[in-house]
Amino acid sequence: AQSVSQHNHHVILSEAASLELGCNYSYGGTVNLFWYVQYPGQHLQLLLKYFSGDPLVKGIKGFEAEFIKSKFSFNLRKPSVQWSDTAEYFCAVNGGSQGNLIFGKGTKLSVKP
């Protein structure tokens, strides 16, 4: 079955530190990959997505992610985090039988001012 793994449950960083959140997926077909962010008390928002082409994808708010097919990975990165980046981050793959998204368990990011 398709699955998405996010290995970091909770990451704590100081402002200006660099961020990398891991995401690995298991799915044999063509994948569409997504990162969503959920700020406290708010709904899921799309950060970035990969469908095809350049494996380095740039999203909103300075985030980027790199699709490495050989590693089945789609890690999220940001060179310098801000306190406002405190949120929960979900990696997802569009691999469900209904075209639905399959989500990882999420990584909570806490940025200390």
Next chain:
Amino acid sequence: GAVVSQHPSWVICKSGTSVKIECRSLDFQATTMFWYRQFPKQSLMLMATSNEGSKATYEQGVEKDKFLINHASLTLSTLTVTSAHPEDSSFYICSARSGSSLAGFRETQYFGPGTRLLVL
């Protein structure tokens, strides 16, 4: 663009009552809407997929008679939790996917803000 709303945002009800949650795509036509459930500290789990004008497809383990889904129009899907019990307390989130033929837009899902249900 691509805004999805849910109503209500939270609801408290007595055990045995039914609760209806609405999911609307405000600025696009959603041929497919998904209903997810999120437990505390866990990921979103798909409950069912609804396509406009047809019956919903439920995931294994989800009772279709308990979680009634109606997708009557291209902008509205409803989830009714019938005879709710405390174990149904959860965060219910819908997402909508456009039927647009534009590459990329068709595959992207847009999420509603969620509905927190508490059954006493």
